Amino acid sequence: MSSSLRFYxxxxxxxxxxxxxxxxxxxxAEIYERYWYRVFALAYRKLKSRETxxxxxxxxxATLWHKRTQQTIEQLEHYLLVAINRRVIGYIRAHRIRTHYADYCRNLQVEETHETEDTLAVADLSAAFLRxxxxxxxxxxxxxxxxxLEHQSVEEIATRLDxxxxxxxxHLTKSLKLLRTYLREFLVALLPLLFFIR
Structure with missing residues (x-):
């Protein structure tokens, strides 16, 4: 095994x-051994979380292995560092969105009692949206x-999902149509809140 590793x-x-x-x-295995720490160090420096x-x-x-026959990579180190940077940015974006959404929900819950119905309407709509x-x-x-949720462009999504x-x-048009149909009954409940905020 060791001679094999020295060979590669x-x-x-x-x-x-x-x-x-x-x-x-x-x-x-050699590519992984050669570059995993450099790639990890870049991700860790930006995220400050070893686990993430x-x-x-x-x-x-894993993606490099699964798409091994589909990709044309000219400079391996450059490719890996750019790719991990993109993943880090995507993760940070998604994390910020989740954080802002959680803050938004918390803020709704501390509104005065006369806004309870509007708050419930938004909570219902949020739950309905997630469902x-x-x-x-x-x-x-x-x-x-x-x-x-991650604000990726059509081209980025096409590349990521092949x-x-x-x-x-x-798929975006289909999703929006299905969600509009699903949420139609909740829109009336949201209107008073929209009016109040305006």
Missing amino acids: ASWTDAALLEALAMDNRGAF AEELVQELF GVEQLPEKSREVFRLSR VTPKAVEY
Whole structure:
């Protein structure tokens, strides 16, 4: 085993990538050993969370293996560092959205008692929205989440899910139609709050 590792350690990045595209697990193991710490260090420096950084690094290398025959990578280190940076940014965006939403819900709960009905209406709508999202078909749900919650562009989503931009637009349109139908009965309850805020 050790001689095998020394064997791959002498390979160039280009040779490892070529072998990786041909399902060579030894080449993949060498790429992981060669670069995982640099990739992890970048993620950890930005996130300040070892657990989250490790999770994003594992996801990145899992994607590298699963898409080994589909990707054209010219500079391996540059590719990995850019890719982990994108994942970190996506995670931070999603975390901020969740935090803002939690703050918003907390603020609603401390409103004065005469606003209780409006607060309940918004809580009901929020719950209905989340239920509606969960009921979307799997691919549409994923596209909707990446677009509306992580604010990724159509092109970014298409690349991430390995589909065409038209497919992304189709799933977004489908998701919005289904959610509008699902939430129609809750919109009336929201109107008093909208009026009050305005």
